[in-house]
Amino acid sequence: MKKLLLTTTLGILTFASFGQQKVSDAFLDSYTQEKSGNYLGAAMSITSVYNQASYEHNLRLGYLKYMCGANTESITYYSKAIELMPFAIEPRIGYTLPLAAMESWTAVIEQYTTILKIDPNNTTINYRLGYIYYIRRNYPEALKYFEKIVKLYPFDYHGSLMMGWTNYQLGKIDEAITYFNRVSLNSPTDKSAKEGLDLIKGLDIKKK
Amino acid sequence: MKIKIRTIFITLFIATSLNLAAQENIENAFEKSYALEKQGNYNGAINLIKTVYSANNYELNLRLGYLNYEAGFHAESMNYYARAIVLLPNAIEPKIGYVYPASILGKWDDVLKQYLDILKIDPQNSSVNYKTGLIYYNRKNYVQAYKHFEKVVSLYPFDYDGLIMFAWTNYQTGKPKEAKALFKRVMLLSPNDKSALEGLTLINK
Numbered sequence: 247m248k249k250l251l252l253t254t255t256l257g258i259l260t261f262a263s264f265g266q267q268k269v270s271d272a273f274l275d276s277y278t279q280e281k282s283g284n285y286l287g288a289a290m291s292i293t294s295v296y297n298q299a300s301y302e303h304n305l306r307l308g309y310l311k312y313m314c315g316a317n318t319e320s321i322t323y324y325s326k327a328i329e330l331m332p333f334a335i336e337p338r339i340g341y342t343l344p345l346a347a348m349e350s351w352t353a354v355i356e357q358y359t360t361i362l363k364i365d366p367n368n369t370t371i372n373y374r375l376g377y378i379y380y381i382r383r384n385y386p387e388a389l390k391y392f393e394k395i396v397k398l399y400p401f402d403y404h405g406s407l408m409m410g411w412t413n414y415q416l417g418k419i420d421e422a423i424t425y426f427n428r429v430s431l432n433s434p435t436d437k438s439a440k441e442g443l444d445l446i447k448g449l450d451i452k453k454k
Numbered sequence: 455m456k457i458k459i460r461t462i463f464i465t466l467f468i469a470t471s472l473n474l475a476a477q478e479n480i481e482n483a484f485e486k487s488y489a490l491e492k493q494g495n496y497n498g499a500i501n502l503i504k505t506v507y508s509a510n511n512y513e514l515n516l517r518l519g520y521l522n523y524e525a526g527f528h529a530e531s532m533n534y535y536a537r538a539i540v541l542l543p544n545a546i547e548p549k550i551g552y553v554y555p556a557s558i559l560g561k562w563d564d565v566l567k568q569y570l571d572i573l574k575i576d577p578q579n580s581s582v583n584y585k586t587g588l589i590y591y592n593r594k595n596y597v598q599a600y601k602h603f604e605k606v607v608s609l610y611p612f613d614y615d616g617l618i619m620f621a622w623t624n625y626q627t628g629k630p631k632e633a634k635a636l637f638k639r640v641m642l643l644s645p646n647d648k649s650a651l652e653g654l655t656l657i658n659k
């Protein structure tokens with residue numbers, strides 16, 4: 247009985263180890279194919295060992311399918327990875343790539359908002375979310391996100407510039423001037439900051 | 455009354471003009487300092503910023519912190535960054551700057567303090583959690599290291615740096631089963647990874 251148990255355990259371990267080796271080989275092969283730009287081949291390597299309960303398999307396939315331009319499939323794999331590790335922001339960031347390619351901006355916003363629930367000060371996500379709201383002319387919402395960036399990184403070019411423009415759009419001229427001036431320190435002769443300051447000067451002339 | 459209004463108007467006009475002139479001076483100093491920095495002339499860049507220096511100006515202190523660090527004046531760099539931190543205590547930018555000269559000077563307690571302060575403001579900051587974990591790991595404080603690497607891996611489960619350190623920390627805290635699973639995950643990310651292979655060999659012994 248003991249011998250049978252030992253043989254069975256050994257058999258399972260060997261099988262598991264063999265399985266792990268096969269998966270490692272598939273990943274190695276997929277990296278090699280990816281390097282040569284063969285994303286389809288790279289995805290097929292992973293598909294050959296695919297286990298839907300594996301976070302890594304789903305994450306990798308999400309990325310490779312996105313690189314192949316198969317956006318819907320990419321979304322499916324990233325969704326699965328999110329399901330497996332709901333507190334990870336890595337697959338959520340990946341998920342937004344095919345969504346953005348498909349211009350599903352509402353879904354992108356939803357994902358970014360979820361990421362910020364997990365990682366509220368994520369500068370990249372705060373910037374992107376602010377930018378989407380800015381493009382949608384929802385300046386009060388945009389301001390919330392850009393504000394977070396400049397609070398942590400007051401001398402950051404991108405955050406300061408968008409704070410300049412968002413404040414300008416909201417009619418907060420003094421604040422806009424402060425941020426445009428800060429941008430000018432960071433990036434002297436910056437065209438966008440200069441444009442903002444010129445527009446404000448124009449407002450002053452009109453008033454007079 | 456008319457004279458009063460006129461006086462107020464003139465005072466405001468002069469104040470605005472002075473502000474504009476000061477802003478212009480600072481802008482010019484920054485612009486020239488970037489040009490000198492590009493040529494590797496950090497001393498020249500520092501001297502230029504000093505001509506318009508005001509202790510209460512965040513940007514000037516931040517810039518001088520950076521330039522002094524680049525010039526190799528680490529103690530001065532720390533002073534300027536410290537000043538920037540006092541001026542904007544909720545910003546993490548000057549705290550990140552501060553750790554560069556502090557670490558060159560081997561002031562690891564100061565570095566750790568800054569990192570912990572950053573994490574009070576931004577608890578999920580992956581880069582800072584990783585660096586904090588690394589300091590604790592090097593001090594063999596694996597329990598503290600574990601907390602920080604766990605945060606990195608929880609947000610980025612397939613990130614190489616976080617994974618490998620979390621694997622080693624699990625190994626050091628006597629969790630070989632968890633360490634093994636993590637080393638294997640590293641092997642997927644970086645096949646034939648030397649550090650992961652070393653960990654697995656140690657566990658299999």
